[in-house]
Amino acid sequence: MNTPVIIGNATLYLGDCREILPTLPKVDAVITDPPYGLGIDGQKESMRRDGSQLRKHHEKLGWDGAIPDGELMQAVLAAGTQQIVWGGNYFSDDLPSSRGWLVWFKGQTGLTMSDGELAWTSLSIPLRVKNLHRTHLWQESPEHPTQKPTELMIWCLSFVPDAQTILDPFMGSGTTGVAAMNLQRSFIGIEREPKYFDIACRRIDDAQRQGRLIA
Numbered sequence: 001m002n003t004p005v006i007i008g009n010a011t012l013y014l015g016d017c018r019e020i021l022p023t024l025p026k027v028d029a030v031i032t033d034p035p036y037g038l039g040i041d042g043q044k045e046s047m048r049r050d051g052s053q054l055r056k057h058h059e060k061l062g063w064d065g066a067i068p069d070g071e072l073m074q075a076v077l078a079a080g081t082q083q084i085v086w087g088g089n090y091f092s093d094d095l096p097s098s099r100g101w102l103v104w105f106k107g108q109t110g111l112t113m114s115d116g117e118l119a120w121t122s123l124s125i126p127l128r129v130k131n132l133h134r135t136h137l138w139q140e141s142p143e144h145p146t147q148k149p150t151e152l153m154i155w156c157l158s159f160v161p162d163a164q165t166i167l168d169p170f171m172g173s174g175t176t177g178v179a180a181m182n183l184q185r186s187f188i189g190i191e192r193e194p195k196y197f198d199i200a201c202r203r204i205d206d207a208q209r210q211g212r213l214i215a
């Protein structure tokens with residue numbers, strides 16, 4: 001196992017969460033966005049009508065070929081006292097029933113793409129909806145093909161206000177960590193792809209620097 005990269009109050013592991021999770025202490029909350037098994041990890045570049053870039057090219061790395069199996073999902077849930085799992089509708093065989101679902105409504109209906117995304121939570125809260133237009137992400141110049149908006153992950157963290165340490169075992173470009181840094185929480189992240197791990201390190205470092213500047 002690689003030695004983790006420590007950036008302030010973030011501890012970031014490059015590696016497979018199946019190997020790293022058993023070595024970690026239990027955290028306050030797992031907030032994560034595992035592969036949905038849709039095979040959309042590659043992406044072609046696309047342009048706007050004015051010639052500017054809409055989406056970057058992302059090489060196909062194969063990480064979205066399958067969902068985590070039941071054993072891995074149990075290890076992910078056991079890693080924290082509370083849990084929020086994006087794409088919960090893809091993992092319904094391995095998640096207990098819950099009233100506390102979160103909905104990200106992407107502000108448009110009836111397109112070929114989905115109107116929104118669902119997060120399963122272990123929380124005893126009423127179902128909540130975040131209305132955040134799908135184009136909002138463009139302001140962040142996304143560097144991962146399934147990157148979540150930082151504002152969405154900050155909203156998630158508002159449902160676990162007492163959770164001091166947040167774990168994301170499928171960190172991608174590190175958006176959960178960026179949100180945690182914005183709210184002065186501690187963060188542990190795991191990512192298997194070196195390309196996305198490096199992006200996550202940079203984004204989390206930037207978020208900490210900005211926090212220090214504002215302070």
Ligand SMILES: C[S@@+](CC[C@H](N)C(=O)[O-])C[C@H]1O[C@@H](n2cnc3c(N)ncnc32)[C@H](O)[C@@H]1O
Pocket residue numbers: 015016017018033034035036063144146147148149169170171172173174175176190191192193196
């Ligand atoms: C849906 S993406 C997460 C995107 C993230 N929410 C973001 O905003 O960038 C899932 C990530 O999990 C990573 N991954 C898949 N299987 C993994 C494993 N067993 N251990 C660690 N990372 C894994 C993939 O490489 C991918 O970057």
